[in-house]
Amino acid sequence: MTTDPNSPGVHPSPPGDPPPGRAVLDAHLVVDRGTFRLDLPLTIRPGEVVALLGPNGAGKTTALRAFAGLLPLTDGHLRLAGRHLDHPGRRIWTPTEQRPIGVVFQDYLLFPHLTALDNIAFGPRRQGLDRQRARQRAADWLARVGLADHARRKPRQLSGGQAQRVALARALAVEPALLLLDEPLAALDARTRLDTRAQLHHHLANHRGATLLVTHDPIDAVVLADRLVIIEDGQVVQEGDVATVTAQPRSDYVARLVGLNLYRGYADGHHVRLTDGFHLVTGDQHVGAVFVAFAPSAVALHPHRPDGSPRNTWPVTINGIQRHGDNLRVQLDGPVTVAADVTPAAAAQLQLAPGRTLWAAVKATETRVYPAAVAPTDAEP
Numbered sequence: 461m462t463t464d465p466n467s468p469g470v471h472p473s474p475p476g477d478p479p480p481g482r483a484v485l486d487a488h489l490v491v492d493r494g495t496f497r498l499d500l501p502l503t504i505r506p507g508e509v510v511a512l513l514g515p516n517g518a519g520k521t522t523a524l525r526a527f528a529g530l531l532p533l534t535d536g537h538l539r540l541a542g543r544h545l546d547h548p549g550r551r552i553w554t555p556t557e558q559r560p561i562g563v564v565f566q567d568y569l570l571f572p573h574l575t576a577l578d579n580i581a582f583g584p585r586r587q588g589l590d591r592q593r594a595r596q597r598a599a600d601w602l603a604r605v606g607l608a609d610h611a612r613r614k615p616r617q618l619s620g621g622q623a624q625r626v627a628l629a630r631a632l633a634v635e636p637a638l639l640l641l642d643e644p645l646a647a648l649d650a651r652t653r654l655d656t657r658a659q660l661h662h663h664l665a666n667h668r669g670a671t672l673l674v675t676h677d678p679i680d681a682v683v684l685a686d687r688l689v690i691i692e693d694g695q696v697v698q699e700g701d702v703a704t705v706t707a708q709p710r711s712d713y714v715a716r717l718v719g720l721n722l723y724r725g726y727a728d729g730h731h732v733r734l735t736d737g738f739h740l741v742t743g744d745q746h747v748g749a750v751f752v753a754f755a756p757s758a759v760a761l762h763p764h765r766p767d768g769s770p771r772n773t774w775p776v777t778i779n780g781i782q783r784h785g786d787n788l789r790v791q792l793d794g795p796v797t798v799a800a801d802v803t804p805a806a807a808a809q810l811q812l813a814p815g816r817t818l819w820a821a822v823k824a825t826e827t828r829v830y831p832a833a834v835a836p837t838d839a840e841p
């Protein structure tokens with residue numbers, strides 16, 4: 461691999477490229493790490509915030525490192541603001557420090573020996589601003605994140621929430637075409653996270669570049685992102701706006717993330733035969749391969765088989781019980797594995813305990829049915 465002598469940031473992409481359209485980020489990351497392969501097409505429009513979600517080992521960190529220039533692409537391309545930063549097919553590669561990218565790492569990685577002000581001024585200085593103007597820009601950013609009076613503090617003299625805000629200001633002070641956020645709120649306690657999330661939302665709304673948020677936290681994703689991209693085993697399994705993804709999960713991971721029971725099956729009118737042979741009656745009519753989803757709150761538990769109503773009923777055995785907000789979430793085994801939410805009062809009445817057998821009931825009208833065939837994505841600009 462050779463370094464592109466015509467450093468991106470100075471020269472446009474070579475002629476012959478497809479037009480970048482409205483996307484500021486246009487990437488197809490292919491990265492091989494041993495037996496693991498990340499294969500992630502991703503475009504992001506100016507001002508758009510995309511959350512990259514996935515279970516452990518899905519490839520989120522690999523993607524983040526590839527964007528930041530800490531891992532080279534095996535194949536594919538990475539184009540930002542119309543310039544190729546990485547394109548193995550053309551032997552183009554751009555070192556980290558020359559990429560117009562701001563990164564907020566999970567543990568912030570502030571320079572410990574520099575003040576908050578100098579941490580933020582570092583990027584603009586390296587971009588060529590003189591010392592005074594770089595410090596002025598840093599001071600402006602400190603004021604924007606509400607820390608004007610913390611300019612002289614060193615990172616060890618800042619709280620977790622303050623350090624996070626300095627890290628965000630440092631990343632944004634270089635006016636990056638792409639802002640990468642790596643679990644930006646994970647290190648904060650619950651109260652600070654709430655405030656900091658609201659502030660982050662405000663700053664992202666004003667950021668004109670693209671933002672990629674890597675997170676495990678569905679709340680961060682739902683609050684902060686315009687679009688979700690979910691990867692598993694290095695591949696995109698679902699993407700779309702928050703409302704669509706949360707309403708119509710297409711993988712077990714996404715269903716767990718949004719707290720829904722999810723099954724695959726084959727629909728014939730109001731009946732869906734699940735892959736393990738069980739039948740569900742649904743409110744919607746469909747024909748063909750479908751997903752069926754319903755909320756744990758839609759599952760009613762009874763000590764005896766309920767009769768006389770057009771519902772789905774089946775015997776279940778309690779496998780586990782956890783707190784879930786003000787309620788209890790009960791994991792149930794049976795011909796259909798299912799999670800049910802019950803109030804503490806109902807739990808006491810039903811004498812819930814692991815191993816106890818009950819009946820589960822779900823009204824047909826509480827189910828959602830949608831085709832299993834993958835719809836075309838709306839990712840293209």
Ligand SMILES: Nc1ncnc2c1ncn2[C@@H]1O[C@H](COP(=O)(O)OP(=O)(O)OP(=O)(O)O)[C@@H](O)[C@H]1O
Nearest residue numbers: 493494495496514515516517518519520521522523
């Ligand atoms: N240095 C490495 N060499 C080889 N394979 C690696 C290396 N680091 C990670 N991997 C593999 O790459 C895959 C993706 O890992 P990655 O850290 O990107 O996942 P992740 O989605 O960030 O996971 P987590 O949520 O646990 O941080 C995993 O299978 C992992 O074992």
